[in-house]
Amino acid sequence: MSDRLTGRLGVRVYYEDTDFSGRVYHASYLRFLERGRTEWLRGFGFGHREIAGATGVVFAVRRLQIEYLAPALMDDLLDVETRVSDVRGASLAFRQRIVRDSRELVTAAVLVAAIRDDRPARIPDSLRRAIVQGAA
Structure with a gap:
């Protein structure tokens, strides 16, 4: 994954991220992936709170x-790579991976829905434009 649509986030594994064996607990990877998507969004100049406040979209x-x-182990330094793979009317599809020293540990395909008032909502035009310009 290497282009302007790909975000990268370094994550250190702490004791709280592991299970009794010292390996990263499976649910901890979900938090790492969420952070990757949040930082990817910030890379386009948007924050969740800003979008929700301006448009009502979450x-x-x-x-x-x-x-x-x-497995990843305590004290490992991981890279979370996040790439948007599809932009639809009310959703974003992501491909994500977590790697350590170029070794792929986790892969994920994530579909994120835009919602306003508990209903699907169009992705804000300003965000859509930023993504499209990033792809150009």
């Missing part, structure tokens, strides 16, 4: 497919 995970390929 984002919620609608579908998540994840594969755990190899």
Whole structure:
């Protein structure tokens, strides 16, 4: 994953992220992926609070497919890579991976829905334009 639509976030594994064996607990990866998507959004100049305040739109995970390929361990430094793979009317599709030293540990396909007042809503035009310009 390497282009202007791809965000990268470094994450250190702490004790709280692990299970009794010292390996990253499976649910901790979900938090890492969420942080990756949040920082990806910030990379386009948008924050969740800003979008919600200006447009009433919030984002919620609608579908998540994840594969755990190899474990991460306490004190590891991981890279969370986030790339938008599709922009639809009311959703964004992401491909994400978590790597350590170029070794792929986790892959995920995530569909995030834009919601306003508990109903699907169009992705704000300003965000859509920023993504499209990033792809150019």
